Amino acid sequence: MKPGIEWRQPRASAETQQFAADLHAALSRAPKSISPKYFYDETGSRLFERICDLPEYYPTRTELALLRTHAADMASHFGPRAQLVEYGAGALLKVRLLLDALPRESVQFVPVDISGPHLLAACDGLAGDYAGLAIQPLVADFTRPHTLPQCPAGSRRIGFFPGSSIGNFTPAEADAFLRLAAAELRGGGLLIGIDLVKDHDVLHAAYNDADGVTAAFNLNLLERARRELGAEFPQDGFEHLAFYNPAYRRIEMHLRATRPLDLQLGGEIYGFHEGETLHTEHSHKYTIAGFQAMAARAGFQPGAVWTDPKQWFALLWLKASST
Structure with missing residues (x-):
């Protein structure tokens, strides 16, 4: 946090407070990971409905x-x-x-x-x-x-x-x-x-649709953190990443840092190196x-x-x- 700037926590519902606590914990651990339940605010829920209609899904x-x-x-x-x-x-x-x-x-x-x-x-x-x-x-x-x-x-x-x-x-x-x-x-x-x-190709296509709806759904998690928690990070700092991990028989979704950057949340600063990810979902x-x-x-x-x-x-x- 920059000197002389006072961070004020917005009045928050219990759900928002839990989101903040879980995101702090996610960003503090190595590797960074958070529950996919935080995809589903109003925006995320609408995006998921669109995903369900995609030809690849x-x-x-x-x-x-x-x-x-x-x-x-x-x-x-x-x-x-x-x-x-x-x-x-x-x-x-x-x-x-x-x-x-x-x-x-x-x-x-x-x-x-x-x-x-x-x-x-x-x-x-x-x-x-x-x-x-x-x-x-x-x-x-x-x-x-x-x-x-x-x-x-x-x-x-x-x-x-x-x-x-x-x-x-x-x-x-x-x-x-x-x-x-x-x-x-x-x-x-x-x-x-x-x-x-x-077949792995079928799985890959389902989570990397041509219209980029799944990418928007994934990226919305951090946009939600910006809207609800006042999180600060570069607008183009993260990109969607989804792939099949055969060792675990699961698709993994991540938000990958496009360059070295800081994410500020509630007065704490969390650094990402280029290519480092926040693991947002897996689908076994x-x-x-x-x-x-x-x-x-x-x-x-x-x-x-x-x-x-x-x-x-x-x-x-x-x-x-x-x-």
Whole structure:
């Protein structure tokens, strides 16, 4: 910080304060890395919706095709009445295909997402299209302790976690989430999407689209830090980097410094050398058998599997023990 300049922390919500604390921690460690959950402010959420429509980004259209074809079969595993909990709910597009396969009066829908304004706007749209559907949105980080609405009498609690978002977790984080979900969904089950191991060129294209939307999505994380936290760094100081790391079976996304630079945050200065990165996301790719084994260790009983003809993506039904 320059001499004579007093830094004033803006009044901040608890979420903004947590973002600041986590970004300080990310910039202090070596190598630098931060959770991808901070992509999803209003701008980031809109950019991700655009990514889902890109020709290179196969996961969304493949998963949607599976849901359109098999939603009734998937819903048959839920039981006659359900509290349907969508983790990381976002725009609430995919869940509509499940809701269309369920009697409306038999479902209470609980979408959970960290981006409050985006979630509530999506819920307004859903309520307009699904008159009579009981919707109880929960603004929360579903990977942290949270309290779901009480499950209605006679209903089973069913989790829905589409989009292969589980791949954004480290193996330890994925195990922790599955254990949390197994306890939270006791007596019900989890319908979860996973991205499967495939040709590296297909993966590279999906995260390096020709229109640069994924790059803008990645770069928005630091732009969010500029807007919300007063972070200072050169406007063209970082570039998008995404590649497949075969050792970990994952795509990695980074923000790479284009030259030696300083990033100032809350009175602290964090230096980057040219080419140094802030690791913003990884997306693990699974085999069906490998993921089922991980789910079983966490307390689920693997069940039905739905996948596409190319074996690029899968939706798995995992039954949660009642004990």
